[in-house]
Amino acid sequence: MINLAILGGTGYTALELIKILLRHPHAKIVAVTTRQQETPLVAQAHPSLTGRFDLRMEPFDPDRLVSRGVQCVFGCLPHGASMDAIPPLLDRGLRVIDLSADYRLRDPNVYAQWYGESHHDLVNLTQAVYGLPEIYGDDIAPAQLVANPGCYPQTAILGLAPLVAGKQIELHDIIVDSKSGVSGAGRTPKLTTHFPECNESVSAYNVGQHRHIPEMEQALSDIAGEPVHVVFTPQLVPMDRGIYSTIYATPRRSFTEGQLLELYRTYYANAPFVRVVDHLPATKDTSHTNFLDITVRVVRGKVVALVAEDNLVRGASGVAVQNFNRMFGFDERTGLL
Amino acid sequence: MINLAILGGTGYTALELIKILLRHPHAKIVAVTTRQQETPLVAQAHPSLTGRFDLRMEPFDPDRLVSRGVQCVFGCLPHGASMDAIPPLLDRGLRVIDLSADYRLRDPNVYAQWYGESHHDLVNLTQAVYGLPEIYGDDIAPAQLVANPGCYPQTAILGLAPLVAGKQIELHDIIVDSKSGVSGAGRTPKLTTHFPECNESVSAYNVGQHRHIPEMEQALSDIAGEPVHVVFTPQLVPMDRGIYSTIYATPRRSFTEGQLLELYRTYYANAPFVRVVDHLPATKDTSHTNFLDITVRVVRGKVVALVAEDNLVRGASGVAVQNFNRMFGFDERTGLL
């Protein structure tokens, strides 16, 4: 049994983590921290946990976590706050899975450019592993610090990986058109996520400027072995959870749909959470699961990949537990089926 | 053509008013005020008005409204703020339709008890007319100050009026169970109206403590000629607009459904916006209209009245225009069909 702590317990990813981990046979949450003054019961912040989880939130204190036997910490803090909290944990020998963006981009200049502030934990940044198991699986097992991937990037990277791996497509002519449920925007009330504003509406935001773009491009460039560029349009749709990414690419040679599906199936033969399906995916079929569903079509010479996931599970807390499983030597499906 | 001003232009009732009034053949909006520092174009606060309405918001200034020829003002301010803004308008001879709660309750002690602050415009309070046209129609035409009714109270009052008018039911054994779309909570983001919190959920709030209770009871007591008591439960449902009230009462004598429907049809024979229907109403059938749909059933000796309305139109801005029409001598349907 591994003792765990969760940093930043009031948001949706923390809630989702707790729900998953309560079912995990080898994990025990012993602390949930908060940066707020009040330290309510976790079940007061998340009434759905009433009667299931009786910890009280506590202020963040690295030594106290050590004294409680914590071996692994899940960081659910916002970017910026994460790179303050995590170094003292690493110093004390704890292993960390950080769900923020702070350790995802290897180049601190890219971080500064997209996040508008300098990275101030360069030492640990160099050692962080990008926690997308289907791509960086071998690096995750021994890592002390895993940067859990973003929700949108996973759909783009896994939707394109089989194509860019063999340079089957033009690497500078890729479009990722994504539609996300509203929980992706977090739990802080804003006008754009106020029910009567976003319900019964679809709208784009941060067109070409979303912070997940460099993350997509970093991983895709790793896979291709040369720079990959992506045009990315995120859109808000009126549902709680789910991301649907429709990806358009220009193949370098002619493919049939059968060949493409075969290419994808081969690529993901050992990936239990990527389902290459014949039918057109729907986000609902992945809802509350760690599965990411993909299919591929050929339309007028373009390759169209369609990818669905649950943004809170596969897109955040589920893949975090998948990483945890790999780091601690459990079957990666443990607690996730 | 009547020149109009709207006080407090950033919320949903102001938007709905503007949309209705843009179609009104005898009304012209010449000013929209805001209490905020910035004075954007109205169409910036409400992008749906782009290209349809080019006024800029302005600070509240009674003399300036007079100088612009304003004859009637619609108040869309929160309670408390309304009774600050409205006296200087009345002093200058303007007529006012106030959509806040400030002038709805005749007894200032009741106001203080439910709203937690003393009423500080007692002079005008005594002259205000409660603007429910189907009940107080004769008083509305000559009124200088009309207190536009609340959204929930209209369903309760009109759903019960034919029964309490003839004391056909026990006046202290009435239950009003209401379900409201989220726009009823206003436009200010809060956790309870954050999309991922209230979507895919039903929940009650302010059970037995909602501020609309004294408003319901005041009007129903007027109609009955003796005190009426109501048990009221408001509930939030995941939709933009609409209120559905299911009302349970104990008849003093035996009724058939046919008799009850006839009683209602007779009572509302001259009310063009109350539709007494045979089928069970649905809020969708009243959506974006000023209609309030009612039917009645008899179940195990209880009378069950089912009432549907659009909370923003019939429940607020539509009935405000209906009041405006009565005050200025237009057919009450003008601009509302």
Add this chain to the structure above:
Amino acid sequence: MINLAILGGTGYTALELIKILLRHPHAKIVAVTTRQQETPLVAQAHPSLTGRFDLRMEPFDPDRLVSRGVQCVFGCLPHGASMDAIPPLLDRGLRVIDLSADYRLRDPNVYAQWYGESHHDLVNLTQAVYGLPEIYGDDIAPAQLVANPGCYPQTAILGLAPLVAGKQIELHDIIVDSKSGVSGAGRTPKLTTHFPECNESVSAYNVGQHRHIPEMEQALSDIAGEPVHVVFTPQLVPMDRGIYSTIYATPRRSFTEGQLLELYRTYYANAPFVRVVDHLPATKDTSHTNFLDITVRVVRGKVVALVAEDNLVRGASGVAVQNFNRMFGFDERTGLL
């Protein structure tokens, strides 16, 4: 490990059962039947099961189920069809949990009156146990045939049980006002459940005539020891899952809210899936769980109980597994947390 079969695999309750049972450590689904000509893979009828469950549907054949070692059968057939399929299973010694209404009403005349056809399995009807574990728990363990309770009745019965048990309320003056998500209407497309008809709308249906009424009254009368009558209004709200029941009763003596909450907590002290909470419940907090949340308020002398559940889990497939656990000697929470 208990071998299980599911009859009628294409609907929502079957899907939900499969999802729950895939996590159950002591249960194995070995057959899923269908009454339709085609026998697709279960995962073709329910794409969310892709890669998780590879059985093919098969025609119903009792002997074949016996030969596969099936010990327990979950019936997900419509009423009427259930009482055709279940007798041959019972004859062969199998135990059955029937999710239809066919064995819920002890009196066949009441069945005929509400369901419009004669009951034609009177022998087994007399032996069926109504599977509401918190009320009939002792009878469930040894039962061969359990009639799984309806979704609405569970909220009414458990919401009222502590009050009627001690005859704390008038037994003929009870109102149950319920709001249900659309999955409660099943998976067969109809105009009333067509998205653009029921989305953004609330409407009542079958007022005072819903078939769940006699089921509520039978159980409540059992608890009270004398006849109980209920006025019941079901309403459709635009969400996938969840039932919210607001229950109004007239107490025979004066209670404080604290006394009532204490009464409920005592009554449900040993019921792990009933959560008596201080706050007002929300269906979302019970979503995808087997919990039923209750609180109680006192308003103008009436008792108001507010109850939330997930209609597919607690209201159908979850409580079915809870019954299964009791029948086969497992902790009743197994597979349900």
Add this chain to the structure above:
Amino acid sequence: MINLAILGGTGYTALELIKILLRHPHAKIVAVTTRQQETPLVAQAHPSLTGRFDLRMEPFDPDRLVSRGVQCVFGCLPHGASMDAIPPLLDRGLRVIDLSADYRLRDPNVYAQWYGESHHDLVNLTQAVYGLPEIYGDDIAPAQLVANPGCYPQTAILGLAPLVAGKQIELHDIIVDSKSGVSGAGRTPKLTTHFPECNESVSAYNVGQHRHIPEMEQALSDIAGEPVHVVFTPQLVPMDRGIYSTIYATPRRSFTEGQLLELYRTYYANAPFVRVVDHLPATKDTSHTNFLDITVRVVRGKVVALVAEDNLVRGASGVAVQNFNRMFGFDERTGLL
């Protein structure tokens, strides 16, 4: 006052037409036909019209329409049925606005290829005018038969027209990624539009095979003066109404966003229902209006046009009335603001 008839009164486009036309000062609906045996009141098929519209549906009879003084007919029949019903109307000198697809595609071979049946009214096909007012406005005024445009095509054509008009983009490298509310699928219940299936989900359908593709390409090729090809992906999102199209194109020369916005504003200078906006559009801002909102962005060298409309108003019945206004010499905005 022009007397009108509507063919096929039970669907959503007919309902929307009636609502719009009830506000039109120069139009009077004198007949609504149905192909079904029963001829209910229109308000029985559409309860929202209760008390507003008291016509009874009637069987289709061209001579009877003539005898009633009908001058213009709106066809709301499915494709295939339309080209049966319309010829006798044209023979009798009536003018027709057909909302089906039957007269949209000039080439009957293309029709046969995409609709799976031969076109059997070739005579009238040659005279039909494609009713997109912003593009074919001059031809609409004198037309006897107007083929009202499809919902998706309007977003694609108007979103691209300023670019293809001057051949500013590659004409064979265009992607149209569209998201539609569920009313676009019509009023006939199907599993894909059953609330619990499509709510809380996004999914693509008919990828690269949707029947609106040839319609888009025909109009865009007209504008460009040479063939244009489009990759089109339609997707269903959980809302009643609204289409959001995100369009990706490759410019032939370098543009700034300011230049593109200027290009669009100039192109649509005389189009009162096309709003070229600086902000990112949202479908909600066009809901229940005839406006189509567009903006343009430049991302990594691609042009991204974002287009929003209400699929039932602008996408069908609103533009039909806009065509009607042009055909009968009214200001094209009449009844639509």
